[in-house]
Amino acid sequence: MKILLHLSFLGTKYCGYQIQPNGITIQQRLNEATRALFGYDCDIVGCSRTDSGVHANQFCVAVSKKGTNCLQTTIPIDRIPQAIAPHLPEDISVIGAELVEDEFHPRYDVKYKEYVYRIWNKPYRNPFLQDRTWHYPKPISDEALVRMNEAAARWRGTHDFSSYMAADSKITDAVRMIYEAEVVRKGDVVEFRVSANGFLYNMVRILVGTLICVAEGKISPEEIDELTESGDRSRAGMTAPACGLFLNKVVY
Amino acid sequence: MKILLHLSFLGTKYCGYQIQPNGITIQQRLNEATRALFGYDCDIVGCSRTDSGVHANQFCVAVSKKGTNCLQTTIPIDRIPQAIAPHLPEDISVIGAELVEDEFHPRYDVKYKEYVYRIWNKPYRNPFLQDRTWHYPKPISDEALVRMNEAAARWRGTHDFSSYMAADSKITDAVRMIYEAEVVRKGDVVEFRVSANGFLYNMVRILVGTLICVAEGKISPEEIDELTESGDRSRAGMTAPACGLFLNKVVY
Numbered sequence: 001m002k003i004l005l006h007l008s009f010l011g012t013k014y015c016g017y018q019i020q021p022n023g024i025t026i027q028q029r030l031n032e033a034t035r036a037l038f039g040y041d042c043d044i045v046g047c048s049r050t051d052s053g054v055h056a057n058q059f060c061v062a063v064s065k066k067g068t069n070c071l072q073t074t075i076p077i078d079r080i081p082q083a084i085a086p087h088l089p090e091d092i093s094v095i096g097a098e099l100v101e102d103e104f105h106p107r108y109d110v111k112y113k114e115y116v117y118r119i120w121n122k123p124y125r126n127p128f129l130q131d132r133t134w135h136y137p138k139p140i141s142d143e144a145l146v147r148m149n150e151a152a153a154r155w156r157g158t159h160d161f162s163s164y165m166a167a168d169s170k171i172t173d174a175v176r177m178i179y180e181a182e183v184v185r186k187g188d189v190v191e192f193r194v195s196a197n198g199f200l201y202n203m204v205r206i207l208v209g210t211l212i213c214v215a216e217g218k219i220s221p222e223e224i225d226e227l228t229e230s231g232d233r234s235r236a237g238m239t240a241p242a243c244g245l246f247l248n249k250v251v252y
Numbered sequence: 253m254k255i256l257l258h259l260s261f262l263g264t265k266y267c268g269y270q271i272q273p274n275g276i277t278i279q280q281r282l283n284e285a286t287r288a289l290f291g292y293d294c295d296i297v298g299c300s301r302t303d304s305g306v307h308a309n310q311f312c313v314a315v316s317k318k319g320t321n322c323l324q325t326t327i328p329i330d331r332i333p334q335a336i337a338p339h340l341p342e343d344i345s346v347i348g349a350e351l352v353e354d355e356f357h358p359r360y361d362v363k364y365k366e367y368v369y370r371i372w373n374k375p376y377r378n379p380f381l382q383d384r385t386w387h388y389p390k391p392i393s394d395e396a397l398v399r400m401n402e403a404a405a406r407w408r409g410t411h412d413f414s415s416y417m418a419a420d421s422k423i424t425d426a427v428r429m430i431y432e433a434e435v436v437r438k439g440d441v442v443e444f445r446v447s448a449n450g451f452l453y454n455m456v457r458i459l460v461g462t463l464i465c466v467a468e469g470k471i472s473p474e475e476i477d478e479l480t481e482s483g484d485r486s487r488a489g490m491t492a493p494a495c496g497l498f499l500n501k502v503v504y
Contacts, residue, residue: 092379123333125345
């Protein structure tokens with residue numbers, strides 16, 4: 001058996017999840033914390049890469065003793081979230097832990113993932129949602145919200161999402177299946193929720209940039225199908241900033 | 253006429269509202285921003301002092317040209333929130349502006365104020381509510397919530413609140429009228445809301461510390477009346493940390 005940790009983290013200060021030479025990452029902090037807790041080096045395998053500045057309400061990592069694919073510890077599994085907390089910075093929290101089989105893979109075994117993108121939609125800033133939303137100051141009307149939902153609905157199903165992939169991505173198979181895609185207003189926050197069997201590099205942020213074009217009347221909902229089919233990144237919207245993006249749910 | 257600004261701010265980095273020699277305050281930042289916007293020094297009068305680290309969803313300040321008690325500007329009043337934004341740090345936001353009479357006083361003319369105190373009540377930390385809640389990890393049961401509300405109800409009305417005032421406060425008249433006091437659960441956050449015609453130094457934070465004693469069974473709701481009448485600060489609970497406290501509403 002090995003251990004699957006459920007995390008939430010504020011990504012603002014991190015260069016994404018995955019270890020890299022030029023900055024602090026979530027994985028690096030987990031390496032340090034698990035070494036301190038278990039007393040030996042561990043292999044940490046994440047459910048996803050996330051970009052610099054992106055957050056997670058739920059992110060999963062499998063932890064095993066380095067090179068062994070399993071982990072033995074005398075710490076009861078339900079005590080691990082509190083036991084590891086003192087070894088982690090305040091912007092990373094372990095919110096749950098469970099035992100999984102040695103063969104379990106936190107990335108390949110994902111059934112689907114849900115992302116949420118949050119937009120603070122008032123002319124003035126919200127000091128409490130700084131770094132936790134994207135501030136888009138122009139009012140998004142109810143009518144615009146309807147059009148955004150018409151556009152989002154056209155992404156549901158199986159499509160080649162090359163039009164919504166970062167231009168420098170090296171992925172060749174851009175076919176993904178979107179299960180749900182909707183835009184909801186929650187007070188002064190406009191929220192885009194999207195679940196899929198997989199996501200391309202920057203995909204959710206480009207979908208959001210495209211929804212903003214729809215809100216502004218630059219792209220009509222009816223044009224979305226053709227835009228998707230074109231595979232032309234330059235026709236989609238901008239890449240919305242990382243600060244509004246949350247990995248919200250990982251389902252195995 | 254002078255101008256009343258409605259602010260919200262994240263108080264984490266500030267030594268409270270009022271200017272003081274040993275740290276950065278909200279008032280100091282407003283002095284700088286209004287000077288930059290209007291081109292001259294201004295008098296800034298706030299609705300309240302707030303402690304170091306305390307936040308505001310709504311805080312009001314009157315702005316007038318230094319020494320004149322009025323302010324003339326060519327900037328349309330409804331444009332001021334956006335015009336002042338570039339001169340303020342990201343954790344202070346002007347959310348509204350209105351014209352008020354020269355005689356208006358933002359502290360003396362307050363009818364009542366509402367504070368909200370937020371407790372993150374899970375065993376693990378919430379990275380997104382860090383500095384925006386107090387983390388109290390022991391579960392507050394529904395039964396405890398009922399007792400907390402029974403205790404809070406006993407504070408309603410006009411009482412001498414000396415028992416709930418910082419021991420080093422110099423105020424001699426500690427009689428205040430509490431209009432509403434209640435504890436509600438919102439998901440994993442337990443929230444104490446209290447409105448009154450005025451508040452003593454540290455009063456809301458000591459009320460919260462006392463409610464925690466009630467939750468833990470150290471003080472019964474029935475003991476509250478006697479505790480209040482005793483005027484004995486040492487019998488009330490601890491002063492809960494500043495990070496959970498928000499000035500929520502100011503009504504004139």
